[in-house]
Amino acid sequence: MIVRLLLLLVVSCEAYASYVDKAKRRGTPPKDLGVLKRTINEQSIDADPVTFSGLRGCDGKPNCFSTTGDSLLEDRILTGVDTLISPWRPPADDPAPFKTLASAVKEYKPGQSFIDGGGFAVVKETDSYLYVQFEALKKGYIDDVEFAMAGGREQGIQVRSSSRVGQTDFGVNAIRLNAIAASLRAKGWAIDEITPKTHQDYFYAADDARDQTFDKDRRKGTEMENGRMDRPAIG
Template structure:
């Protein structure tokens, strides 16, 4: 959307730059007047602009995802991955699966509802007992690959969440799975 020759994104970037300059003391707030008049931006437009990352460090989609012999892929040696099927001795990557009490179909429906209610998600693949979702970070556009696999005999949904790029994720993948778990439990599945 264009306004007076400036895009919404450029207007937001300009305002963020002024805020940063004021915050660091590089410019006094009185000097932080825009050179060109700014027009009011509707809230819905701001929300839409902020829903997309400013950068895109998405990397390439991994080729080792999916289910092999009833298991999700192992985590790499980096700390930016969690997996409920990791050995108990692998405390860096181990996380509990999601438990459910109703049918596997009801559990997957509830899980899909939780995921669709989260921001910057895209369901890539959905089967009866498997769900693969990409989560994109707000600022830098990093993509995490998250998989869910129903184990009907144990009444659990195994999870694997891994960053595509980098070494550390500052605990983001573990926090995301715990957030999903909390919302999933609220659905009384």
């Protein structure tokens, strides 16, 4: 049973109420979510195919991050932008790392950095798998976010965060994962931050989308984004 957690700690109840009855674009969830048999490097010339149990990869659009992806950068960018991230690694002294992760996800505050104002729903949770749907406030876009411990703890936690609709996500998936990761780093976890240096093409697409939108709410927050609000929008 899906438990809808409308944790409006940052976004006011009045703001949510003004959009709750509006038409939503939730999109269609992928049919192959979860821990399944996956193969990477299938089309690579220089890397051998590898088959394993894990989460779904991304489709090359700049609206997704996953720990599943081809090994070589040149192979990943043949189908789009590089969206591969490293597994999240818990500290050796954490006796129940997946439980720690699940708690950090549930403590996430919708509305921070002007994203996920519609709240989130824990769709499925086991001792080694967590599937959560995050909802945008205005148009109800749903992002599918998964975490899995499919191997030993030395292999880390697999992660996937992806939008269902559109080409770019305005940086939402990076903001969300970085926020959850920051709370875990404070507990000793080793997690790489997603930045314009690590994923240049993803952030270029997000910044370009902000430049071309009239929705100023998407361009609030950082000094760079606020500067864009003075520039004419396109389209």
